Amino acid sequence: MFKTILFDLDGTLLPMDIKVFLTNYFAKLTCHFTDIDDPSVIQRKVLASTEVMVRDNRPDKTNQDVFMEDFFVRLKQPAERVLPLFENFYNQEFAELICCTSPTPLAKEICQELAEKGYRLVLATNPIFPDVATSHRMRWAGIDNIPWEMVTTYEHCHYCKPNPNYYKEILERIGAKPAETLMVGNDTLEDLVAKKLGIKTYLVTNNLIDHGKSSYDADFEGRLEDFLNYAKTLPKIKD
Incomplete structure (x- = not known):
C-alpha cells in the first residue's frame, strides 16, 4: 500500500x-x-x-x-x-x-484529496531552479498551501533527475520506503527512472515528454483527470 x-x-x-x-x-x-x-x-x-x-x-x-x-x-x-x-x-x-503555463484546478484537488487521506506528499520537481522560482510555480499551480513533506530545489538537493540518487535522497530524508512510494510525472525518463529504486510510477500523458524507447515502463498511465479518479480510489492511511 x-x-x-x-x-x-x-x-x-x-x-x-x-x-x-x-x-x-x-x-x-x-x-x-x-x-x-x-x-x-x-x-x-x-x-x-x-x-x-x-x-x-x-x-x-x-x-x-x-x-x-x-x-x-x-x-x-x-x-x-x-x-x-x-x-x-x-x-x-x-x-x-x-503566461507560458496553463494552471488547472485539478492539481489542487488531487493534492487535497491525498493530503486529507493522510498520504505524505513530496513535490519532486527537478531541482534545477532556486526556492523563489519553485515558490512562484507552486502558486501558479494553486498548490502552495498543500502540506508538502518536502519540496526539492537546487539549494537543498545534491542530485538532479534522471539520476536515481535524486530519488534515493528524497526517500532517505523523509524516511520513506520505495515499495510504499508512487512517483507521478510526465517524463518517460526523468520520472520513470524512479522505478530503478523500486518506486511505482504513474505517467501523466497531458504534456507528455517522451524520450522514445525506455528501459522503464510506467505501472500506471493516464491523463491528469484520470489520476484524480485514481486518487479517489486510494484508501485512507491509518494512524
Whole structure:
C-alpha cells in the first residue's frame, strides 16, 4: 500500500509546453546579463552549467554549488556581480512566465484529496531552479498551501533527475520506503527512472515528454483527470 506520493511539477501539476516556457525564460533571464555578454552566449553558458549540474554525482555539493561554481568560471565574473543579476530576475520578471503555463484546478484537488487521506506528499520537481522560482510555480499551480513533506530545489538537493540518487535522497530524508512510494510525472525518463529504486510510477500523458524507447515502463498511465479518479480510489492511511 502506498504511503508517500511524489509529484513532478512542470507539465504534471502545472501544465505547460516546456519548450515555450524555456524560450521565454531565457529571453527574460539573459536581458539581465547584457552588460556581460550577448544573450545567445549567456544562454549557451547557462545551459552548459546546467548540464554539468545535472551530471554531477557528488554528495557533498548542492546543485546550486555545482551550477554557480561552473557558471562563474564560464562567465569569467565574480559571484558578487553575477548573483544579484539572478536575484533580480527571479524577484522581478520570473513571475511573468505564468503566461507560458496553463494552471488547472485539478492539481489542487488531487493534492487535497491525498493530503486529507493522510498520504505524505513530496513535490519532486527537478531541482534545477532556486526556492523563489519553485515558490512562484507552486502558486501558479494553486498548490502552495498543500502540506508538502518536502519540496526539492537546487539549494537543498545534491542530485538532479534522471539520476536515481535524486530519488534515493528524497526517500532517505523523509524516511520513506520505495515499495510504499508512487512517483507521478510526465517524463518517460526523468520520472520513470524512479522505478530503478523500486518506486511505482504513474505517467501523466497531458504534456507528455517522451524520450522514445525506455528501459522503464510506467505501472500506471493516464491523463491528469484520470489520476484524480485514481486518487479517489486510494484508501485512507491509518494512524
